[in-house]
Amino acid sequence: MLRTDDALGYAVIDVETTGLRPSRHDRVIEVGIVHLDPAGAITGEWTTLVNPERDLGPQHIHGITAADVRHAPAFGEIAGSVANLLRGRIVSAHNLPFDLRFVTHEFGRLGMTTPLSDDHGVCTMSWAAHFLPDAPRTLPGCCAMADIPLNGHHDALIDARAAAELLRHYITRTGTVTPWHHLFTIASKASWGQISDTGAAWVRRGVSAERDSHFLSRILDRMPRVTQPAADSYLALLDQALIDHHISASEADALVELASDLGLQRADAERLHLDYLTALAQAALADGVVTDAERQELHLVTTLLGLPPEHADQALEQASKETHPAIARFTLEPGDLVVFTGEMDGDRQTWEARARQAGYVPHSNITKKVRLLIAADPDSLSGKARKARSYGIPIVTPDSFARMITQVGRTSPRSK
Structure with missing residues (x-):
């Protein structure tokens, strides 16, 4: 038998998924792993979102967005890291069988086998019957009984920590x-x-807010240059000041x-x-439509520039x-085909x-x-969403669709 002093310890894992059945094409979308030494002390933790190249399933449960996941590696890119x-x-x-079933299936999709087995791991849900006999089976229930905080359930790393x-x-109670x-x-x-480690970067939730520059900064990059050198210099500094949508006193x-x-007068x-x-x-009109967000930004910049609101x-x-000539607005007509995803x-x-109503x-x-795709997440990675984009079919959220069918003229915020 291996001496405890020589053992590496434990790897506690949690995965968030698109659903409950990998055999029905559900996929892993987030992995959290926490290392403990044999005595139960935490020695390290890792987490990443995973791009499943499909829709994300019940987002109201796990809270993961397609905007974040599109920056994430596919499982094949992190398989070596997970194995290590x-x-x-x-x-x-x-609920070890659930997590191992998904992890094993992800490796299997890559043609890889693993030694993972329910019999060779420790399921904290199963052992709760021994150590916490009055606790419910759920992770929140067991944590509450053991006085362990759990804030942010259904985040893979938070659940793995819990x-x-x-x-x-359990370890401290066994002697x-x-x-x-x-x-x-x-x-x-x-x-x-x-299993080779590709070295792919692991990606946390919220990555889109960090990596995706605000649309205002992207619009500014497309703005036409003003020919006068003095104007160029002034507008360049103005661009820089407005990136954060605020002009500070020093700016x-x-x-x-x-x-x-530059010798500029007022x-x-x-x-x-x-x-x-x-x-x-x-620049806002370059794609043929001004969204509500773009209009709000224009009003904000107007105020920041000290101009009247109008x-x-x-x-x-x-x-x-x-x-631009008159903008052709997108409209839905009776009998038009719509798809939900x-x-x-x-x-x-x-x-x-x-x-239908x-x-x-x-x-x-x-x-x-098809004239319109209604998606729970407009950044959806589902096959329907990808195909709709390739055909130039607009994608709107259910809330937007609900507004469309109640508005006179049934207009959409997107152009043809």
């Missing part, structure tokens, strides 16, 4: 030798084979100082502010006259009934004849 984190350790989880604390609670001590020997001899001082250095600066706002409006709408009007608030049948025809698949 589990190798040589007793694997533990709350399960790790639960395992440590010197745990009932599963023999599993250290099995874990040390288990063969994982050669205001810098703009005043630069205007003075009237010159006001004209440049109007030029800037008009260019911003032109200048925002005037800039849009001027930009549309100068650079993802798990929404309310069942699919209810949404389809609402569509409004005169539209719910369809099961995306074809070129």
Whole structure:
């Protein structure tokens, strides 16, 4: 038997998934792993989102967004890292069979086998009957009984931490030798084979907010250059100041100082502010539609530039006259085909009934004849969403669709 001093310890794992059955194409979308030494002390933790290349399932439960997941690695890119984190350790989880079934299936999709087995791991849910006989089976219930905090349930790392604390609670109550001590020997001899580690970066929730620049900064990158060198310098500094949608006192001082250095008068600066706002409006109109968010940004910039509020709408009007003909608005007509995808608030049948009542025809698949896709997450990675984008079919949220069918003219915020 392997001595406790020689054992690596435990790897407590939790996965968030698109559903409950990997055999029905459900996938892992987040992994959390916590290491404990044989005595139960936490020695490390890791987590990442995983791109399943499909829709994310019940997002109202796990709270993971497609905007974040599109930055995440596929399981194949982290398989080597996961294998290395589990190798040589007793694997533990709350409802171990569930997590191992999904992890094993993900490796299997890559043509890889693993030594993972329910019999060779520690399920904190099963052992709760011994250590917490009055506790319910759920992770929150067991944690509450053991006085372990659990804030943020259904986040893989948070749940893995909670399960790790639960395992440590069990270890401290067993004395010197745990009932599963023999599993250290099995874990040390288990063969994982050669699974290469690609070194792919692991990605946490919230990555889209960190990596996706605000649309205002992207619009500014597309703004036409003003030919006068003085105007270029002033507008470049103005761009920089407005990236965070706020002009600080020091930024205001810098703009005043630069205007003075360039010999700009107040009237010159006001004209440049109007030029800037008009260019911003032109960029917003580049795709043929101004979203509510873009309009709100224009009004915010108008205020920051010290211009009267009506200048925002005037800039849009001027930009549309100068650079665009009348905008063709997207409309739905009676008999148009619409498709729903993802798990929404309310069942699919209810949404389809609402569509029929409004005169539209719910369809099961995306074809070129479909006019609109309604998705629980407009950034959805589902096959329907990808196909809709390739066909140029607009994608809206259920809330947006609900507004569309109640508005006169049934207009959408997206263009043809």
